[in-house]
Amino acid sequence: MSELPTTAVGPGLSANGAGAAVGDYVQILKPRVMSLVVFTGIVGLVLAPGHLHPFLAAVAILCIAIGAGASGAINMWYDRDIDRVMRRTASRPLPAGRMLPGEALGFGCVLAVGSVAVMGVAVNWVAAELLALTIAFYVFVYTMWLKRRTPQNIVIGGAAGALPPLIGWAAVTGDVGWGAIALFAIIFFWTPPHFWALSLYKADEYAAAGIPMLPVVAGARETKRQMLLYTLVLWPVTASPWLLGIASSLYGAGAGGLSLLFTLSAVRVWRDDTDRSARQMFAFSLAYLFLIFMLLLVDHAIGGGR
Amino acid sequence: MMADDPADGRSRRIRARNRALLLVLLGLVALFYALTIVRMGAH
Numbered sequence: 001m002s003e004l005p006t007t008a009v010g011p012g013l014s015a016n017g018a019g020a021a022v023g024d025y026v027q028i029l030k031p032r033v034m035s036l037v038v039f040t041g042i043v044g045l046v047l048a049p050g051h052l053h054p055f056l057a058a059v060a061i062l063c064i065a066i067g068a069g070a071s072g073a074i075n076m077w078y079d080r081d082i083d084r085v086m087r088r089t090a091s092r093p094l095p096a097g098r099m100l101p102g103e104a105l106g107f108g109c110v111l112a113v114g115s116v117a118v119m120g121v122a123v124n125w126v127a128a129e130l131l132a133l134t135i136a137f138y139v140f141v142y143t144m145w146l147k148r149r150t151p152q153n154i155v156i157g158g159a160a161g162a163l164p165p166l167i168g169w170a171a172v173t174g175d176v177g178w179g180a181i182a183l184f185a186i187i188f189f190w191t192p193p194h195f196w197a198l199s200l201y202k203a204d205e206y207a208a209a210g211i212p213m214l215p216v217v218a219g220a221r222e223t224k225r226q227m228l229l230y231t232l233v234l235w236p237v238t239a240s241p242w243l244l245g246i247a248s249s250l251y252g253a254g255a256g257g258l259s260l261l262f263t264l265s266a267v268r269v270w271r272d273d274t275d276r277s278a279r280q281m282f283a284f285s286l287a288y289l290f291l292i293f294m295l296l297l298v299d300h301a302i303g304g305g306r
Numbered sequence: 307m308m309a310d311d312p313a314d315g316r317s318r319r320i321r322a323r324n325r326a327l328l329l330v331l332l333g334l335v336a337l338f339y340a341l342t343i344v345r346m347g348a349h
Contacts (some may be wrong), residue, residue: 002315019323121341
């Protein structure tokens with residue numbers, strides 16, 4: 001990994017001599033990613049059988065959010081060299097020279113340790129261990145090992161993004177049930193078509209940064225074929241909460257309809273040689289995951305499941 | 307119109323960061339206080 005050109009005027013000071021701004025610290029937590037992580041964590045917590053004091057539930061969600069933010073900060077510290085190359089990430093605090101690498105790493109490590117410790121003390125140690133596993137998997141397995149080495153980076157690395165519902169579930173029950181695994185599987189199998197849609201129209205940037213995303217290594221046609229296959233796998237996977245009895249047939253029908261739309265968007269990408277349908281599929285993939293989990297919440301609220 | 311003094315900008319940024327840190331520390335105090343009350347209430 002190459003070092004950034006020196007923009008610092010002294011130890012611990014960035015170019016303006018005052019260190020990073022509060023907004024920069026917020027930005028390296030990747031708040032947009034954090035919002036989806038928090039939402040899926042809440043769904044895991046709500047769907048889990050049992051009861052958790054509302055305040056402790058709020059603390060559990062706060063810890064999941066901060067743990068996710070810590071992963072993002074450490075990821076930005078490690079990836080600062082490639083972030084500088086890609087237009088999408090060049091304005092982040094580290095490549096833009098508004099924050100020193102040590103500031104981001106220190107901030108991320110403090111938040112990672114703090115979020116796990118508070119989760120353990122306040123909620124339970126199974127949830128804390130799962131949170132620690134999530135952070136470690138994202139940082140060591142995805143960011144440091146897979147991301148720059150294999151086109152399967154986001155397939156295996158996607159497990160880190162899929163763990164938050166398990167943490168929410170474990171916060172209530174103290175263990176991991178089949179329902180939690182179903183929620184994990186939904187996000188795990190959703191991640192590849194989601195990121196490959198993005199990488200289809202950002203392939204040149206990924207290639208310039210030396211990241212072996214599937215469109216860069218195997219080409220657009222193979223990527224589109226695999227995206228379509230993953231959307232088909234999502235049919236039974238998103239139906240699994242209904243099959244396991246943690247959601248009703250109403251949810252099953254809604255999930256089936258959404259999965260049909262997701263597959264149709266993959267078919268459009270398959271047929272389209274321009275970037276347009278890939279951009280639309282990327283946007284729809286976010287709505288798809290949000291709506292699947294929202295359906296689970298609504299179904300639970302109206303008494304779905306057995 | 308006078309340009310912003312760099313020293314002013316620097317001290318403003320440091321002050322904003324200190325205030326944010328103060329809020330975080332106060333939040334942590336409140337969090338652990340409430341945690342203690344809730345956990346003790348369970349026993």
